[in-house]
Amino acid sequence: MSYSNSEILFAFTEKLPQEYSHNPIVISGPDSMNQPNHEYLLLKENDTIEKVFEIKHLVSSGPYKEAVLFNNLLAVGHYDFLYLYDLIHNFNILRLELHGYFGHLYINNNRLFVADAGAIYCFDDKGKIIWKNESLGIDGVYISEFDDKKIYGSGEWDPPGGWKDFVLDINSGRAV
Numbered sequence: 001m002s003y004s005n006s007e008i009l010f011a012f013t014e015k016l017p018q019e020y021s022h023n024p025i026v027i028s029g030p031d032s033m034n035q036p037n038h039e040y041l042l043l044k045e046n047d048t049i050e051k052v053f054e055i056k057h058l059v060s061s062g063p064y065k066e067a068v069l070f071n072n073l074l075a076v077g078h079y080d081f082l083y084l085y086d087l088i089h090n091f092n093i094l095r096l097e098l099h100g101y102f103g104h105l106y107i108n109n110n111r112l113f114v115a116d117a118g119a120i121y122c123f124d125d126k127g128k129i130i131w132k133n134e135s136l137g138i139d140g141v142y143i144s145e146f147d148d149k150k151i152y153g154s155g156e157w158d159p160p161g162g163w164k165d166f167v168l169d170i171n172s173g174r175a176v
Contacts, residue, residue, distance in 0.1 A: 009045075011042045014038075016040055017040075017042065017052070025051065025053050025090070026053075027041075027076060032056040035056040037058065038056045039054075039057070039078070040053065053074070057079060057081070061079050061080060064101065065077065065102070066104060068107060070107055071110070071125045073086060073125070075112055075123075077102035077104070083096075084127040098117070099117055102114075103116050108170075109146070110124075110125050111123065111124060111125075111130070115140075115142065117137065117141070118135070118141060119136055119141065120133050122173060136155040138155075139159040140155065140156040146170065148170070149169065150168065151167070151168040152166075153165070153168070
């Protein structure tokens with residue numbers, strides 16, 4: 001399956017679209033099956049719904065939700081969790097509870113970077129964690145730029161507005 005030459009759009013919704021006749025794919029993992037709430041993620045290609053994914057969750061908490069295609073993986077940040085789903089082999093790779101809340105997804109040089117309330121996680125193209133740095137803030141982490149060797153960003157340490165800049169080694173996640 002390749003979506004590289006198409007216009008891909010993701011949309012979160014609480015209702016399964018009537019025109020979609022297949023069962024949604026649960027990407028929140030087997031541990032979530034008894035959770036009382038759910039949300040659907042629509043994968044649209046050129047305005048046509050190609051797949052519908054379901055995320056089962058306990059509570060709606062956290063300010064952000066985001067989805068990206070990363071090679072053959074679907075990466076979804078949803079409230080307090082990160083989900084990685086292998087689109088080729090159709091299985092869940094990862095359900096990771098984040099610290100505080102999910103922030104943002106970034107892709108750079110065949111790596112996926114995930115920010116949460118206080119950390120950045122770096123994943124390879126198979127969905128394995130290469131490194132994580134959990135000491136970048138307490139109420140939000142933002143990556144502003146990548147270069148060949150460094151990650152530039154900031155973390156909020158004293159809300160509201162108490163942001164401090166950081167520079168990390170792109171290969172280890174350590175401060176430089």
